[in-house]
Amino acid sequence: MANRHFLTLLDFTPSELEMLMNRAIELKAMQHRGEIYEPLKNKVLGMIFEKSSTRTRVSFEAGIAQLGGQAIFLSSRDTQLGRGEPIEDSAKVLSRMCDIIMIRTFGHDIVETFAENSRVPVINALTDDYHPCQLLADMQTYQEHRGSIQGKTVVWVGDGNNMCHSYINAARQWDFKLVVNCPEGFDPLPELLNDNKDRVRIVRDTKEAAKDAHLLVTDVWASMGQEEEQKAREKVFKDYQVSPAIMDLAHKDAIFMHCLPAHRGEEISHDMLDDPRAVVWDEAENRLHAQKALMEYLLASE
Template structure:
């Protein structure tokens, strides 16, 4: 197979392709709920390489590939030579020669880049320390379903300038919205990424100012996987950055709020918002399944 398409960040697809993915994800969700047949890739194998554990990522990709008619293979560091020091490049050559598509959830973003560079099949970034593009597909699908196109809207990110925040920066460019990032000093996203998107992304210290009139408020845990030792320090730094009813009241009247989960009620988001009957957080979580099915369909057809 020559030059397979990969999905390592949102920038790997153009805005038209991304919009098409969201529309297809909504269609596939509708089909699934109606009991329509979606097994269009019988015998296809997805290799799921996990260096970081996850509930939603494993369940959504494994269920998604089964619904597409294929099979998903779970690979942890203990199950592969990657965990025993085999070069990423060698593992990429071997694994991709035996499967049809690969999903990787790991630490350094360079790992997925090196794997993709030596893979003969499509590679999907299911999370790295720098980016989480699959979650953004689900978030954008959720907004589209509930409020229509996000183009021209204002999004407020509250909290750490982490991989989710950095994917929101890419999303601002690809889906054409303004992004305000409210974070404490020292916890900003990558400076180069901010500079490259300075026309539509701004960093502010006051979460209330960032939330003013916003159409979507988004947050994530204060300490990501691998940062557990910083938990107490981060709790002090982020205490004023909770997504709660008071902050939501400053946003647009029909504003939505999202969280990629798992959530720590009473920390980055209030229990009141997490458990509100009208929250879209659970739709957002389910949409990982449908957005990723649309993504796998796109990548598999692109290399057919």
């Protein structure tokens, strides 16, 4: 298991992902009981941020601290990466100084190139194409509230973005059905749809898509880097809002998730996060515990 990376959900087997989810639940219970557990004492996590963050930074930094290690925060302003140093060179140097590295950046090719040149495990903490760490937290949250997601129906509402792509991979790895509810012109990657056509389908109408769903998930209409498209996207996505009325069309045990930050009055109604079916605060906390399980596992061989 030496020098494994976590760039997408497909880097791990379904059984490994199930193990990570259960371990995250266990680590969460330990932390809530106040137990001190420091298997990563003296380990250093390098955190490279080319995209800003709240939950990702805090969850990784708090997570490595709770496991006994330390984190070094590196923004593009703080490193030679931001001044044009080749990714390969940065990876070769930083991986000689850190025990594990997470990257939050733009192109997915950046984390792939970094991992190819790293001596230590590399974690994708978000790219324009995938956000696998969020899916670890989401799957943990569903398990805690409703049990196994296998065989259930999940509805993704909104843009076919990095979160949508990771939900497609999750449908494959956790064996559930996924309905992608997006407007024309905003579909997820065609190759992902084609590779998973046995379990993923597109439905344009939100009310139709929501029928009998067990989990509804959405994200902001304009992701980071798309701010200049905000006004145009508001027009295109105006009918793609999750509200209590939409949730009423879903299965009686349905729950709602959002990776946050949320824009009330846009992708969700003003009252959606106050609805008892919304589990977004548990979902947000679970980023911490899921990533602790992930770091523990990636460093286990050492």
